[in-house]
Amino acid sequence: MSKATKNFLRGLPALFLCCSLTVGCTSAASSSSKQDTAPEESAEPEIKYTIDNIRDYVVGVDEPVELDDGTKRPLINFDNAATTPPLKPAQDAIEKEMKMYGSIGRGFSGKSNHSTDVYVESRDAVMEFVGANPSTYTCFYVNSTTDGLNKLASALVESKDDLILTTRMEHHADDLPWRERCNVIYAEVDDQGRIIYDDIERLLAENEGKVKYVCVTAASNVTGYITDVHRVAKMAHAHGAKIIVDGAQIVAHRKFSMKGETPEEDIDFFVFSAHKMYSPYGGGAVIGPWEILDQHMPTFYGGGIVKIVTDDDVYYKSSPESYEAGSPNYAGVVGMVKAMEVLKEVGFDAIEEHEKRLNKKLIEGLKKLDGVIIYGDSENIDDRVGVVSFNFEDINSYIMAAKLAQSGGIATRRGAFCAHPYVWRLMGISNEEAKTFENCIDMKTPGMIRVSFGIYNTEEEVDEFLKVLGNLIDESRETTKLTADAVPGY
Ligand SMILES: Cc1ncc(COP(=O)(O)O)c(C=O)c1O
Numbered sequence: 066m067s068k069a070t071k072n073f074l075r076g077l078p079a080l081f082l083c084c085s086l087t088v089g090c091t092s093a094a095s096s097s098s099k100q101d102t103a104p105e106e107s108a109e110p111e112i113k114y115t116i117d118n119i120r121d122y123v124v125g126v127d128e129p130v131e132l133d134d135g136t137k138r139p140l141i142n143f144d145n146a147a148t149t150p151p152l153k154p155a156q157d158a159i160e161k162e163m164k165m166y167g168s169i170g171r172g173f174s175g176k177s178n179h180s181t182d183v184y185v186e187s188r189d190a191v192m193e194f195v196g197a198n199p200s201t202y203t204c205f206y207v208n209s210t211t212d213g214l215n216k217l218a219s220a221l222v223e224s225k226d227d228l229i230l231t232t233r234m235e236h237h238a239d240d241l242p243w244r245e246r247c248n249v250i251y252a253e254v255d256d257q258g259r260i261i262y263d264d265i266e267r268l269l270a271e272n273e274g275k276v277k278y279v280c281v282t283a284a285s286n287v288t289g290y291i292t293d294v295h296r297v298a299k300m301a302h303a304h305g306a307k308i309i310v311d312g313a314q315i316v317a318h319r320k321f322s323m324k325g326e327t328p329e330e331d332i333d334f335f336v337f338s339a340h341k342m343y344s345p346y347g348g349g350a351v352i353g354p355w356e357i358l359d360q361h362m363p364t365f366y367g368g369g370i371v372k373i374v375t376d377d378d379v380y381y382k383s384s385p386e387s388y389e390a391g392s393p394n395y396a397g398v399v400g401m402v403k404a405m406e407v408l409k410e411v412g413f414d415a416i417e418e419h420e421k422r423l424n425k426k427l428i429e430g431l432k433k434l435d436g437v438i439i440y441g442d443s444e445n446i447d448d449r450v451g452v453v454s455f456n457f458e459d460i461n462s463y464i465m466a467a468k469l470a471q472s473g474g475i476a477t478r479r480g481a482f483c484a485h486p487y488v489w490r491l492m493g494i495s496n497e498e499a500k501t502f503e504n505c506i507d508m509k510t511p512g513m514i515r516v517s518f519g520i521y522n523t524e525e526e527v528d529e530f531l532k533v534l535g536n537l538i539d540e541s542r543e544t545t546k547l548t549a550d551a552v553p554g555y
Contacts, residue, residue: 123150126521132473141530143522146517149341149342155407159396159400169392192204197323198324205350205358205386206351209347210238210341216365230251233487236282260292270304281311286313287488288449288452289451295330299330309333316341317519319417323335339401342404348394348396362381362388369389419520422524423518424446426524428446438457455513457538457542457554463555465534466479468544473537478515482515491513
């Protein structure tokens with residue numbers, strides 16, 4: 066039985082009740098003949114997307130942007146870890162689906178039935194993308210990784226005494242939702258910024274049987290390091306914990322499978338955002354086991370999650386609907402599923418090879434620049450996605466990043482990238498010192514410059530970036546000296 070049918074059947078009693086009572090609700094509604102209602106296929110020849118032609122199908126790469134001197138030219142966008150531009154096929158898929166858009170799970174019209182079918186069936190496509198078996202897992206939609214991890218935390222944490230294990234490499238999205246709800250312990254990173262796996266094992270053993278969830282990022286948004294999440298899964302499971310993986314920085318960069326080589330290595334929960342995989346329309350997903358999700362509910366209430374409400378009782382549906390209160394973001398889901406299709410077609414082997422080539426060129430070029438500091442291991446670079454963060458000893462990073470954008474036409478990111486404890490460690494800033502930055506702004510806040518690659522970036526862009534960066538060094542050094550607020554090396 067397909068998941069769409071299974072979902073449909075799970076939602077049937079509620080649908081029946083809602084319809085017979087004619088009250089507004091959002092149960093998983095019926096499907097009708099898809100052939101009757103699907104938007105017309107275009108007669109255009111089918112395109113095969115590859116790493117060599119994908120740039121032609123990314124929206125806005127040639128859009129001119131005004132620089133400080135009044136000239137206009139297309140940006141070099143090296144800020145893809147923050148967000149990615151839309152793929153044209155994702156944009157087109159949304160436009161096409163909008164012609165047949167109707168209420169999801171609530172209507173009787175051809176449009177409503179069509180949209181409901183697409184929405185329900187999309188869950189299978191998402192689960193297939195991450196190697197999750199639908200007999201064990203389900204998928205619910207969220208707005209982003211932050212939203213997904215908060216929803217999970219609100220559902221899974223049962224008491225302030227619960228114990229979560231995470232790492233000092235995490236983005237705040239995989240730290241604060243837990244920190245604000247219960248006890249959290251952190252595995253350390255080493256001098257190069259890699260997670261110390263033995264520290265995870267030590268913490269699990271010292272707290273034998275007490276850690277409920279191990280929460281870890283699949284790839285760092287600061288150094289690009291890829292975590293061996295299946296190794297972490299094995300450790301977590303051996304000590305009675307489940308594993309939750311923040312997939313924000315892996316989904317568009319490496320083939321990811323929730324399935325390990327053995328069942329102990331399987332990932333329990335996986336969370337990601339569509340805007341980091343070329344579909345910036347507000348989509349995201351959480352994949353997790355039915356069995357666990359059905360025992361919990363997020364603290365997020367409204368329509369669509371109930372079977373029936375009486376004056377004094379609420380009868381909730383099971384997952385995934387119980388995790389999706391309110392009207393769904395259909396466009397976000399359509400774009401995300403199309404982006405996944407395109408990424409698969411381009412191929413993760415080709416994406417990996419491409420990123421490694423760009424990383425190598427960039428790191429080799431950076432090393433030649435006077436006073437550069439590259440964070441993380443710059444010799445063994447194979448365990449990194451396309452993310453490289455750096456600084457210059459005597460240049461304020463805020464000044465340099467602003468010049469890169471405003472006179473060089475190159476978008477990078479500058480700051481501590483919502484991963485403060487990790488960035489302080491890499492920069493050698495103590496916890497006590499970090500507290501003194503509470504009210505600092507701009508140039509007084511410590512930060513790094515981050516380059517992060519997308520599938521459409523080119524080696525020529527890296528060459529251009531290195532040239533522009535090199536040309537800006539003297540000027541930025543001088544501006545740093547002359548600007549009272551600028552802290553060199555920050
Ligand atoms: C590793 C990691 N986790 C979580 C997030 C949060 O993602 P979002 O802003 O899409 O919620 C980010 C965003 O940069 C990230 O890099």
